[in-house]
Amino acid sequence: MATCRGIDVSNNQGAQDWMAWKKQGLTFAFAKASEGEHTHDSRFATHIKGIKGAGLVPGAYHFAWPNQSATVEAANYISAVKPYAGRGFIHWLDLERYNDGRNYQGRTAAQIKAYAAAWVAAVQKAFPSQRVGIYTSASDIAAGHVPSGVPLWFPSYPGSSADTYAEAEKHTRPAPSGRSVTLWQFTSDPAGPARIDQSLAYMSASAFRAWAGVEAPAYEPFPGTSWFTTGRRSPIVAAMHDRLVEVGCGRYQSSKDKDVIGPGDKASYEAWQRECGYTGSAATWPPGKTTWDRLQVPKS
Structure with missing residues (x-):
């Protein structure tokens, strides 16, 4: 199965040599942009400028607080990414529970799903020609928190059996609760000095770029x-x-x-x-x- 490689970063990571990452075979990179109703990631602008400058497929993510307003959170995210979200930019809702549950507290599964659907719809409306998906876990999917019909970026860590891209590419494509995933984040603590989340997308680099809209697909001649x-x-x-x-x-x-x-x-x-x-x-x-x-x- 064709795949391509990428990473994601936040304010937990310092400055990156993005051209070096590209030379290592990366196709895409995503950066945390915002969280909740008001917080912007302090390193987002630096990261995303570097990602775009290196010619990688760019994207951003928003860490969700489903017990707050989806409308306000979407607006917070949109304000953070709007200066950078040109053709081929991918948007992700990071839908995961804090260990202490503070961002899910007081919400039912149906309410969390409604929040996610509303956030996705608001961001899609703001960027109608761009991809909007959800990063989320097997437990969230099983609990019914994730609306259907959206691209899924799925974190699951097999450990030492998938500690590198080459090892991950040999694994079976995940299918949590029978759902198809577009991307698999296979490690958040890889071997070696990088210590950066690594992901595979289940399409070739050229197909991924076309899917993202970085390079609009060419038309065939007028078919009649x-x-x-x-x-x-x-x-x-x-x-x-x-x-x-x-x-x-x-x-x-x-x-x-x-x-x-x-x-x-x-x-x-x-x-x-x-x-x-x-x-x-x-x-x-x-x-x-x-x-x-x-x-x-x-x-x-």
């Missing part, structure tokens, strides 16, 4: 008008959707399954046709070659 009338499933549809959002036509938002043509995609494309100067029947679905070619992602 009839191709768009079948509601078909295709990565081309997801690329079209992402590009429509990028050019400002994403206010309609199609279904969560972006690989399938839905009403939102049709409405968004018609908005794009109008922006290209078409009116009346010329601005209705399906796409034509002229507007399709104008929507192409610039190759640089």
